[in-house]
Amino acid sequence: MSLKILHSSDWHLGKTFKETTFDLLPIQKLILKEIHKIVEEQNPQIILLAGDIFDTYNPSFEAEKLFYETITSMAERNSLIVAIAGNHDSPEKLQISQPLITGKHSILIISNLIKKYNNIFENSNFKISIEDYFIKVQLKEFAKTLAIKALPYPSEVRMAVSGEDFLTKLREIASKEPQFTCDYFIFVSHLFINGAQKIGFRANTSNRRS
Ligand SMILES: [Mn+2]
Numbered sequence: 064m065s066l067k068i069l070h071s072s073d074w075h076l077g078k079t080f081k082e083t084t085f086d087l088l089p090i091q092k093l094i095l096k097e098i099h100k101i102v103e104e105q106n107p108q109i110i111l112l113a114g115d116i117f118d119t120y121n122p123s124f125e126a127e128k129l130f131y132e133t134i135t136s137m138a139e140r141n142s143l144i145v146a147i148a149g150n151h152d153s154p155e156k157l158q159i160s161q162p163l164i165t166g167k168h169s170i171l172i173i174s175n176l177i178k179k180y181n182n183i184f185e186n187s188n189f190k191i192s193i194e195d196y197f198i199k200v201q202l203k204e205f206a207k208t209l210a211i212k213a214l215p216y217p218s219e220v221r222m223a224v225s226g227e228d229f230l231t232k233l234r235e236i237a238s239k240e241p242q243f244t245c246d247y248f249i250f251v252s253h254l255f256i257n258g259a260q261k262i263g264f265r266a267n268t269s270n271r272r273s
Contacts, residue, residue: 068109158172166182177193188203
């Protein structure tokens with residue numbers, strides 16, 4: 064049995080088109096149904112939703128309902144869901160649901176960088192916590208540990224630094240490695256990138272403590 068990760072992003076739920084009455088939500092519902100079907104067939108251990116969940120800071124009730132019903136249903140199939148805020152999402156609004164979810168579902172909604180959070184969720188498949196800004200996922204079935212660096216959309220406003228300081232901080236965050244033993248290392252974000260390069264990388268094993 065191999066580890067499976069499903070990556071999706073930019074659902075932009077509740078998107079409307081200016082000066083028309085066209086409602087995209089029925090189509091978005093069908094698309095999420097398709098994604099849900101993939102989850103049912105493939106049973107991924109991890110589902111990464113890399114930002115722009117909603118299209119606006121104030122999505123409609125229907126759009127929010129669709130999102131929360133979809134992710135709780137996916138989590139009930141024993142996937143861990145990590146969703147981050149994109150530039151279209153309101154970080155504060157996304158974060159509101161976390162206290163209701165924590166401990167009850169294998170769902171993490173990341174709107175800002177969290178340094179430490181013990182015992183977020185544990186069941187027979189996962190043990191999840193946050194250590195030194197990394198989501199630590201212990202996959203019991205595989206006897207493996209996964210480190211996820213989840214960086215929500217960083218902007219000068221959201222990070223409260225500007226200019227060169229902003230870039231320095233971003234570089235610092237992006238280059239940080241997990242300080243705990245891990246078998247896999249994933250970096251998920253929602254970014255505007257200029258001059259990106261594709262490089263191979265592997266899990267850092269140099270700081271193994273075992
Ligand atoms: Mn987008």
